[in-house]
Amino acid sequence: GSKVSLLSVGGEKNPEDIVDTIARDGVSTMHFVPAMLHAFLEYVEQQPREVMQAKLATLRHVFASGEALPPQHVARFQQLVSSLAGAKLINLYGPTEATVDVSYFDCEPDGEYTVIPIGKPIQNIRLYIVKEGTEQLQPIGVAGELCIGGVGVARGYLNRPELTTEKFVTDPFSGGEAGYERMYRTGDLARWMPDGNIEYLGRIDHQVKIRGYRIELGEVESQLLQVESVREAVVMARAAETGQKQMVAYYVAGQEIGASELRSELGRELPSYMVPSYFVQLEQMPLSPNGKIDRKALPAPEGSLQTGADYAEPRTAQERALVAVWQSVLGLQTVGILDNFFDLGGDSIKAIQIASRAFQAGYKLDMKDLFQYPTVATLAPHMHEVSRMADQGEVSGKTALLPIQQWFFAQERERPQHFNQAVMLYRAEGFDETAIRQVMDHIVKHHDALRTVFRQTSSGYEAWTRGVDEGALYTLETADYREQVVYAEALEAKVNEIQSSIHLSEGPLVKLGVFHTAEGDHLLIAIHHLVVDGVSWRIL
Known part of the structure; x- marks a missing residue:
């Protein structure tokens, strides 16, 4: 029984037109993308409250969908709009491929949210959260890919059979029930919450690895929005000229906020590797024609950095x-x-x-x-x-025990030689023993610590770094299992024999083994823990 009220051309981008249309046509239901809801709320906040109370009196339901709805928008809506005539804000989620919204969450007027869920499935829709790349359902609280089953799922992509096959798959959970045969893989990351709602965590392709850490950009955005006066935030990973990815935070705020302040705020809640490298403050987010934030239009960080310092040129x-x-x-x-x-x-x-x-x-x-x-x-x-590069040269002779070495000998271990660390490297093409020996000769000559032995004296233990001509610097044993089909036990026994043969006072503390098999070669490098640690292994 309702009618559709059409805005004038371009009116959807003009909050004043929107407010006037609500008043003129008695609009009760509206639908925003969050970026435009933000612009609408900015306008309402600047107007006299009694004027807005009169113009928005008929408003009952406001839907938001199209991108993640920040909790700050919800709080401002409750304060500026809900309080006027009791309008409710409902967060919807749904891709076009599921025609169109598949879940809803009613934002309660008195609710305080740190994150806005996308809620529960609407009728005739089933939502699943599966382990990435599998059909294994995830338990409550564990992130996975959000998949959609039900009558809303589209037939596929027009003239894109490969993409259709990849994204529109057989629904393994429907039991062949009519209307539920197909399932759409959204590529969105989500998790079930204990109350039965779903929390949206961002795009799977917005997961990035930076300096070896897997980071959810949505999690960083969410934390940035907790900072007072930050109203909108987008975090992206951009590749530098070196190819290394770096996080860039774009934000809109009610006042000028410097990068150091934001970095300090985020550092209280996030580990250092999750704090963006760059912060770019914008007057407003660039929007695509449908009102969503246009990520491709965000500027490169180098020309827009918020350092808070005036330029001063070098003097010396x-x-x-x-x-x-x-x-x-x-x-x-x-x-x-x-x-x-x-x-x-x-x-x-x-x-x-x-x-x-x-x-x-x-x-x-x-x-x-x-x-x-x-x-x-x-x-x-x-x-x-620095006037010249120092050449350290060979180090040898008696050296003092490090505190960690003193601790080791204080333990009085029954088999101290077993306190070693080892890696096993595999190469299908095999290893060249001559090349290994040449490499190890250089390594053990260069790193004096690897030539160290530990001798017991009347007053305790002392460390002695042997010269490059004082005995074997390392040992290299080989074993050939190419004719054996089953060799795992024999290989393991040989590895244990090499590891347990390290002699602390005679040395060497570096032992290698090359094991030839029909599938390729395995290279064992075992070094006593007194002279190697995790950082040393990375150098090695």
């Missing part, structure tokens, strides 16, 4: 060298001596590069100084000129 040779290094590592055309390294996208990995390139430029720089003095102006006085 040290500052000029440091500015050049920063520009090169951070990929920036301009760096002022008052700019904060971390506000420009610096992190611990880039700090290592800064120290390395500064050394190449002829300056010694301590990492701790960069963290303590994060601007060129304050850091430059702590750099020292």
Whole structure:
């Protein structure tokens, strides 16, 4: 019995037109994408309350869908609109491929939300959360891909048979029930909440790996929106010229907020690897023609950084060298001596590069100084000129035990040689024993610690670093299992024999084994834990 009220052309982007149309036509139900709901609420907030009370009096239901609905929008809606005439806000979710919305969540007027769920399935729709790339249902609270079954699922993509086959699959959970034969894989990440609602976690392809850590960009966006005065936020991963991915946070706020303040706020709740490298404040988010945030139109971070510092040019040779290094590592055309390294996208990995390139430029720089003095102006006085590269040469002779080595010998272990670490490397094409020996000769000569042995004296243990000519630097044993079909037990026994044969006082503390099999070769490298740790293994 209702009628559709059409806005004038372009009126959907003009909050004043929207409000006037609600008043003129007695509109009771509206549908926004969250970005436009934000613009609508901004306008309502600026108007006299009694005027809005009169113009929005007929409004009963406001739906939001198309992208994630931030809790800040909901809180502002309850404060600015719900309180006027009791209008309800309902969050909807649904891809076009399920024609169209498949779930709903009623935002309660007195509810305080840290995240807005996409809710529960509507009638004739079934929602499943499966482990990525499988048909295994996920338990409550565990993230997985959201899949849709039911009468709303479309037939497929027009003239795209491969994509249709990939995304529209047989519904394994329907039991062949009519109307539920097909299931659509959304590519969205979600999880069931204990109350039966579903929480949307973002696109699976918005999961990124940065510096080895898997990060949900939606989780970072959600935390950014917790910062007071931040009204909208989008976090993206952008590839630098080096190919390394870095997080960029774009945000709209009610006041000027600097990167250092945001980084500090996020650092209270997030681990350091989840704090974006770049922060870009925008007056408003770019929108696509249908009112959603247009991610492709977001500017490159380098030209829009919020450092909060006025540009100041370098004054000394040290500052000029440091500015050049920063520009090169951070990929920036301009760096002022008052700019904060971390506000420009610096992190611990880039700090290592800064120290390395500064050394190449002829300056010694301590990492701790960069963290303590994060601007060129304050850091430059702590750099020292390097006149030449030092050649350490061979180290040998008696050395003091490190505290961790003293602890080890205080344990009085029954089989101290077993306290070793080992890796086993596999190569289908086999290993060249001559090449392995050449490599290990260089490694053990270069890393003096690997030539160390530990001898007991009347006063306790002492460490002795052997010279490169003092006995075997390592051992390399081989075993051939190419004629054996079953060899796992024999190989394991040989590995255990090599690991247990390390002798702490005679050495060597480095032992290798090459095992030939019909499927390829296995290379064992076993080193006693007294002379190797996790960081050393990565170097090795």
